[in-house]
Amino acid sequence: MRGISKAYMVLVMVFLYAPIAVLIFFSFNAGNSTSVFTGFSLQWYKELFQDEETLSALYNTLVVALLSSGISTVLGTAAAVGINKLNKWMKNVVMNITNLPMMNPDIVTGISMMLLFVFAGSILGSDDVLGFGTLLIAHITFNLPYVILSVLPKLRQLDSHLVEAAEDLGCPANKTFFKVVLPNIMSGVITGFMMAFTLSIDDFVISYFVSGPSFQTLPLRIYSMTKRVVRPSINALSTLIFVSILVLLIVINVLQAKDEKKAERRRRAAK
Numbered sequence: 001m002r003g004i005s006k007a008y009m010v011l012v013m014v015f016l017y018a019p020i021a022v023l024i025f026f027s028f029n030a031g032n033s034t035s036v037f038t039g040f041s042l043q044w045y046k047e048l049f050q051d052e053e054t055l056s057a058l059y060n061t062l063v064v065a066l067l068s069s070g071i072s073t074v075l076g077t078a079a080a081v082g083i084n085k086l087n088k089w090m091k092n093v094v095m096n097i098t099n100l101p102m103m104n105p106d107i108v109t110g111i112s113m114m115l116l117f118v119f120a121g122s123i124l125g126s127d128d129v130l131g132f133g134t135l136l137i138a139h140i141t142f143n144l145p146y147v148i149l150s151v152l153p154k155l156r157q158l159d160s161h162l163v164e165a166a167e168d169l170g171c172p173a174n175k176t177f178f179k180v181v182l183p184n185i186m187s188g189v190i191t192g193f194m195m196a197f198t199l200s201i202d203d204f205v206i207s208y209f210v211s212g213p214s215f216q217t218l219p220l221r222i223y224s225m226t227k228r229v230v231r232p233s234i235n236a237l238s239t240l241i242f243v244s245i246l247v248l249l250i251v252i253n254v255l256q257a258k259d260e261k262k263a264e265r266r267r268r269a270a271k
Contacts, residue, residue, distance in 0.1 A: 020242060027235035034232070045240075048233040057221035058237065061201055064132070064217060068139035069196035075140070076147025076196075077189055081181070083148065084155040102145050110209035113138050117210060130212030138210045139200045146199065147192035154188030155181075187256055194252070198245070 026034050030041035048054065083094050101109065114130070117137075121129030158181065166176045182189070204219035211220060222234060 023235050024239045024242070026232065027239045029232065032232060034235075044232045044236040047231070048236045048240075051231075051233060054218070054221055054233070054237065057216050057218045060132075060215060061218040064135055064139055065197050065200035068136055068143055068200045069193050071136075072140045072143035072147050072196050073189060073193040076144050076192055077151050077185075079144070080148045080151035080155055081177070084152060098145050098148055101142055106203075106205035109142060110138075110206040113141070113206065114209040128212070128214070130210060131215045134210045134212070135207060135215060135217070138206050139203065142203070142206060143196035143199060146195045147189075150192035150195060151185055151188040154185035158184050187259075190252060190256070194249070201241075 026037065027044055028040050028042065029037050030039035030043065031037075079098075083091055083098075086094060113134075117129050117134045121127065162180050162184070163176055166180045167173075171179065202219070203217075204223065207217050207220060208223070211217065216224075218237075222230065225231065225234070
């Protein structure tokens with residue numbers, strides 16, 4: 001059984017990462033082919049940094065991803081704290097409403113948000129309402145449920161006696177949150193931020209409907225290139241994004257492991 005389990009895990013890993021490995025491999029190809037490797041070259045990385053439209057789309061994507069993930073993390077954490085204090089019946093109702101956007105198809109969410117923004121624009125007397133603002137609002141909207149679901153389990157694991165002890169010692173509610181609650185749920189907050197950031201960078205369908213012609217993100221840029229030809233420089237860009245996210249995840253995991261070790265040492269010392 002162990003042999004079968006290991007073989008299954010190997011197959012899953014190959015299935016998941018083989019396409020990425022092929023993409024990285026051919027980003028160093030000297031030719032245009034994505035099936036024949038003609039030699040090692042960095043020309044596509046050089047071409048990437050000379051492509052102003054693609055770099056501009058990447059910049060737009062990162063700005064939207066950072067802003068939307070940051071705002072949704074703050075709002076989602078606050079919402080999770082509030083939801084955690086509700087009674088069981090209200091909590092179930094709110095969580096069902098919160099989970100609905102995740103179950104909704106992206107195309108339905110994108111079209112409905114586009115119609116909402118266009119309707120709001122008609123009321124305000126603006127014909128060119130779709131752009132950076134609407135894209136940011138849309139990304140915050142679909143990121144919120146994921147942040148809430150990342151933070152809530154950490155709040156449930158939090159020892160309520162810690163909060164009560166801080167309040168009994170005269171600590172105000174806002175200081176109690178930042179000094180006691182937030183450090184204990186920080187791993188969930190970071191997870192929610194990373195998930196929101198990844199989803200924002202990856203989103204195409206919703207962005208397609210709410211971005212408008214004046215603002216282009218990287219997924220929209222790549223989609224527009226498929227109508228003609230996708231240059232191998234996109235392989236180079238995808239490789240850089242993958243490596244950057246991989247390094248960031250490794251750093252975060254290392255820092256979290258260190259924090260957990262420190263917390264474990266403090267618990268042992270307290271005993």
